[in-house]
Structures are given as structure tokens and as C-alpha cells.
Amino acid sequence: EDKVVQSPLSLVVHEGDTVTLNCSYEVTNFRSLLWYKQEKKAPTFLFMLTSSGIEKKSGRLSSILDKKELSSILNITATQTGDSAIYLCAVNYGGSQGNLIFGKGTKLSVKP
Amino acid sequence: GAVVSQHPSWVICKSGTSVKIECRSLDFQATTMFWYRQFPKQSLMLMATSNEGSKATYEQGVEKDKFLINHASLTLSTLTVTSAHPEDSSFYICSAPTAGGRAETQYFGPGTRLLVL
Numbered sequence: 001e002d003k004v005v006q007s008p009l010s011l012v013v014h015e016g017d018t019v020t021l022n023c024s025y026e027v028t029n030f031r032s033l034l035w036y037k038q039e040k041k042a043p044t045f046l047f048m049l050t051s052s053g054i055e056k057k058s059g060r061l062s063s064i065l066d067k068k069e070l071s072s073i074l075n076i077t078a079t080q081t082g083d084s085a086i087y088l089c090a091v092n093y094g095g096s097q098g099n100l101i102f103g104k105g106t107k108l109s110v111k112p
Numbered sequence: 113g114a115v116v117s118q119h120p121s122w123v124i125c126k127s128g129t130s131v132k133i134e135c136r137s138l139d140f141q142a143t144t145m146f147w148y149r150q151f152p153k154q155s156l157m158l159m160a161t162s163n164e165g166s167k168a169t170y171e172q173g174v175e176k177d178k179f180l181i182n183h184a185s186l187t188l189s190t191l192t193v194t195s196a197h198p199e200d201s202s203f204y205i206c207s208a209p210t211a212g213g214r215a216e217t218q219y220f221g222p223g224t225r226l227l228v229l
Contacts, residue, residue: 004155034216042116042205042220043156088156100146100218102155 002027006089006103014111017079021106023089024071031092033065033072038086038105046074046087079110115139116208118221125196126229133191133224135162135206141186142208146218147179150203162189162206196228 004025013019025033032050036043047056049065049072056063060079065072076083086105093099115138125131135145143164148156160181161169168181180192189208193200204224210217 032216041222044220045216045218048216090156100156100158102148102157104153104155 002091002093002101004089004091004101004103006087006106008106009104010107010109012109012111013079015080017110018075018077019079019108021074021076021087021089021108022071023074023103024069025089025091025101026070027091027093027101029093030067034090034092034100035063035072035074036088036090038088039084043088076108079108081110081112084108084110116206116219116221118204118206118224120224121222122225122227124227124229127197128195131193131196131226133193133204133206133226135189135191135208135221137187137208137219140208140210142189142210143186145183145189145206145208147181147189147191148205148207150205150223156205159191162191164189193226196226198228201226201228 007022032048034048035046037046047063052065052067060077063074074087086107088105089103090100117136117138119134123131145162147159149159150156158171159174162181162183164183164186170176178194180194183189205220207218207220
């Protein structure tokens with residue numbers, strides 16, 4: 001059965017801390033891995049990873065995929081209260097380019 | 113950037129009634145739209161793929177007669193929860209891909225929270 005597992009499920013840090021969120025997957029016909037940020041409503045797209053070992057960066061956020069380990073990490077440095085959200089990992093798989101299977105998410109709370 | 117809207121954002125209904133949720137792509141055409149359901153503390157689960165001009169494709173375990181999907185135009189897909197029951201209470205989110213249907217171009221609507229009493 002295809003699955004995506006994220007850890008930890010919940011994390012509380014203070015402003016300025018660095019956090020690492022984990023995502024592991026077991027899917028057939030892997031196409032890509034995506035990270036989203038969800039704040040109360042719709043997820044917003046952060047990164048898409050298809051190649052192993054190539055880091056994608058956007059400001060204080062970065063992510064990398066390890067196809068050998070079937071996993072990915074999302075790093076956030078110098079966290080701010082505005083980073084508080086649920087971070088979702090999803091894997092695009094199978095025959096359709098739109099098929100996504102999501103993990104349960106990591107709820108990040110950044111305290112002032 | 114691309115925008116996807118949903119209506120209504122909140123709905124409370126009595127058990128046994130039907131509820132229609134609309135998903136619109138506001139500034140692009142979408143031949144395909146996806147419907148997800150998210151229970152509290154659970155992940156987004158793909159329910160079905162809505163295809164303009166043809167029947168929707170449902171994921172295993174999703175009852176097509178209960179969750180009616182109609183993709184009436186290139187900018188509108190509707191999900192109707194028929195004879196809703198309390199266990200159908202959930203957060204329903206639609207998404208639509210833009211360029212070439214690629215996963216990374218999938219834009220999500222703001223979601224519809226359904227509460228069935």
C-alpha cells in the first residue's frame with residue numbers, strides 16, 4: 001500500500017531556532033515529492049523535488065530528496081512566528097500527473 | 113498567480129440533506145480538477161479526479177453515487193454530497209493544475225468545511 005509518513009507530527013520551537021521536518025515514502029511509480037505549507041485553509045506550494053541530492057532553497061526554507069532512503073527533509077532556519085503552520089509532504093505517483101498522496105503533516109508552532 | 117475558489121467556505125446541514133460544493137479556477141482553464149477530503153489530524157485524501165466533458169474517476173473506497181461530481185465547464189467542478197450523514201463531516205478541498213497538469217502547478221482552493229448534524 002502506498003504511503004507517506006511525516007515526523008514529527010508536532011513540534012514547538014522558539015523564534016530563531018532551526019527545525020528539520022522529515023518525510024518518508026513508499027509508493028509505486030514515484031514521480032516527485034512536494035512540500036506544502038497549510039495555514040488553516042488551502043495548502044500553498046513550497047517545493048517540488050525529483051532528483052536525489054539536489055537542494056532546493058527559498059529564503060530560510062530548503063529541502064532535499066534522498067531517493068535511496070526514500071525520504072526528504074525540509075529545513076527552516078531562523079524560524080519566525082509566521083512559520084507556524086502544518087507542513088505537508090506529498091508524493092506524486094502512478095499514471096496520472098495529478099495523483100498526490102499526502103502525509104499527515106507536521107504541525108509547527110513557533111513561540112515568540 | 114493562479115487562483116482557485118471554493119463555495120461555500122462553511123456549511124452546516126441536517127442529516128439526510130444534499131450539499132453542493134463548487135470549485136472554480138478563476139484565471140485559467142482546468143480540464144482536470146481534484147477533490148480531496150481532510151479529517152481532523154489526518155492527511156488530505158484524494159477522493160476523485162474530475163474531468164471536463166467526461167465522467168469523474170473515483171479512488172478506491174469512495175462511493176460515486178454518494179459523492180456526485182460534475183465538471184460542467186473548463187472553470188467549474190462541483191461536488192455534491194448526497195444524503196449527508198455526520199460521518200461525512202470533513203474539510204473538502206479541490207485543486208486544479210495549470211500548465212500541463214503537472215503536480216507542482218496544482219493550486220488548491222481554500223476548502224469547504226462541512227458539518228452534518
